[in-house]
Amino acid sequence: MEYEVTLEDKNQTYVVLPAYNEATRIQPVIEAIAEKGYNMIIVNDGSTDNTLEVITESKRKYPDKIHIYSLIINRGVGVATQTGFDAVLFFNPKYVVSMDSDGQHSADDLDNVIKPLVTGEAQAVIGVRPLQDMPFSRNFANKVMNILTRIFYKVNVSDSQTGFRAITRDALRKIDINAKGYLISSEFIREVNDNGIPFVEVPIQTIYTPETQAKGTNAKEAIKIFIQMVKHQF
Amino acid sequence: MLLYSIIFPIISVVAIIFFLIRYLTERQSLATTILWTLLWLFVILFSIFPDASERFASLFGITRGLDFIIIVGFVVLLYVIFRLYNKLDKLQDDVNKVVKEIALSNEISLDDEEE
Numbered sequence: 001m002e003y004e005v006t007l008e009d010k011n012q013t014y015v016v017l018p019a020y021n022e023a024t025r026i027q028p029v030i031e032a033i034a035e036k037g038y039n040m041i042i043v044n045d046g047s048t049d050n051t052l053e054v055i056t057e058s059k060r061k062y063p064d065k066i067h068i069y070s071l072i073i074n075r076g077v078g079v080a081t082q083t084g085f086d087a088v089l090f091f092n093p094k095y096v097v098s099m100d101s102d103g104q105h106s107a108d109d110l111d112n113v114i115k116p117l118v119t120g121e122a123q124a125v126i127g128v129r130p131l132q133d134m135p136f137s138r139n140f141a142n143k144v145m146n147i148l149t150r151i152f153y154k155v156n157v158s159d160s161q162t163g164f165r166a167i168t169r170d171a172l173r174k175i176d177i178n179a180k181g182y183l184i185s186s187e188f189i190r191e192v193n194d195n196g197i198p199f200v201e202v203p204i205q206t207i208y209t210p211e212t213q214a215k216g217t218n219a220k221e222a223i224k225i226f227i228q229m230v231k232h233q234f
Numbered sequence: 235m236l237l238y239s240i241i242f243p244i245i246s247v248v249a250i251i252f253f254l255i256r257y258l259t260e261r262q263s264l265a266t267t268i269l270w271t272l273l274w275l276f277v278i279l280f281s282i283f284p285d286a287s288e289r290f291a292s293l294f295g296i297t298r299g300l301d302f303i304i305i306v307g308f309v310v311l312l313y314v315i316f317r318l319y320n321k322l323d324k325l326q327d328d329v330n331k332v333v334k335e336i337a338l339s340n341e342i343s344l345d346d347e348e349e
Contacts, residue, residue, distance in 0.1 A: 043337070052342070059344060068342040071333050079330045083337050180330065 005111040009118050010037040012094035015110070016084030017101040018077050020045040023054045025103045030055065032107035034062040039093065041067050042101070043084045046074035067091070077163075078179035078187075085172060096172050099127075100163040109204040113166045116200050123171040124192045124199035126157055127164030129206040141222045145186065152229040153190035157201060161185045164204050171197045182221045183228045242281035246274040273310065 015038050019026055026042075033040055044052045052070055059066040069087050071080060081098055088096050095117045099105040109127065116122040131139050142161050149160035165188055167175075175191035177184060192199050250271050257267040280287045280303060287299030296302045 046333075056342065056344070063344065069337045069340070070342055071337050073329075073333060075330050075333055079334060083334045086334065087338055087341075180326070 003115060003119050005115055005118060007037050009095070009114065010110075011039070013110075013114055014039045014041055014088045014091060014093040014096055016040075016081060016088060016096065016098040017042045018045055018080030018084060018098075019043065019047065019051050019055065019101040020074060020077070020080070021047045021049045021051060022101050023047070023049040023051045026051060026101045027054055027058055029101050029103050029105075029107070030058040030066065031061070033110065034058070034065045036107055036110060038097075038107075038110060039065050039067070039091070041069065041084045041087050041091075043080040043087070044068065044070040045077070045080035046071045048074075076181040078177070078181050078184040081184055082177055082179075085177065089169070089172070092169065094169055095166060096169060097166040098163065099165075103209070104207050105164045106205050106207065109164065109202075113164065113202050113204065116202065117166055117168050122200040123168045123197045125166040126159065126189065126199060126201050127162050127166075127204035128157075128159040128201045129162055129164075129204060131159065133206060133208070135208065145222055145225060148226060148229060149186045149189060152233065153186060153193070155189050155193040157189055159201070160189055162204075167192070167197075171195070179228065181224060181228075183225045186225065186229070239281045239284075243278045246277045246281075249274045276306075 015033050017026070017029070017033075017040055019042060030040065030042065042055050044055060052068075055066070055068055059068060067087065069083055071083060084098065085096065095114050097110060097113060099110075105127070113125050113127050116125050131142060134142065142159065146157065146160045150156050161182065162185060165185075171192070174195045174197065175188070177187050177191060179187040189199075253262065253267050253270045253274075256262040257264065280299075284299065287303050291297065291299045291302035294302065296305065
């Protein structure tokens, strides 16, 4: 019989949400996660809109489920996620998830993503987006990044640029992430692989809107990631 | 005497004095001061005696003195860019650390807003 994630498992899980100028999109994401019974660490990445106010408003509704940290200036998704990973250890959860806060990931996938960690099948999970559903430019950039991740980091995964990932607390303590921007996705996979942490891929749904498409790994970001990958070889 | 052979040495002397002051006020290392002083001394040399550049050029197998000066200029500029890039990268890392530490030691609570 297939394992059902319990409320206890959810209570032991913290979801890290880096947020930069997401005032118009983040509220439904936070509330969907809180409704499911998960805890959250939300890192405001020096947003210039009222993201912080929107997050604080959600905290009023779910005061015990939400913890907020705020970077005083924008440092990119890599630093915001690292801050979330550092903060999450204060709460000593069993499982840690990180996902995008712009609504492109669904809270409905959380159970499936943490299930391999709860059952002990793996210590890390990579949420894999269906590449065929992506717009052409994004699909192409992701394929290129998968190849580069294979060449530079020697890991073969079907979606190296996913922002939806989960890891156990003990495994999180072993990995060391220093990426500044979107390189964090590839670096997370490299660290998991290099530290011999068993991981699995879990299919997730992706909701593309014109706004979510404006962010993420586009050609410009891909070039930045490539430069950082080359730099890391030295 | 051509105009550049007067202007360039004046600029060079000012630059050397500037670097010496920076060294004496402990804002710059001795190695950096020597390196820049040498560079400006060469500028003085080539401005007053343009033919000297041809002697140096022939040492490196370059036929024209002007080509030699341009190539050296490029090399120096590339080195400066490389140094600046590294320093900027380190500064970025330091800023990231500070920003992260400030955030981690200040969890935002509902009381913060009410105050």
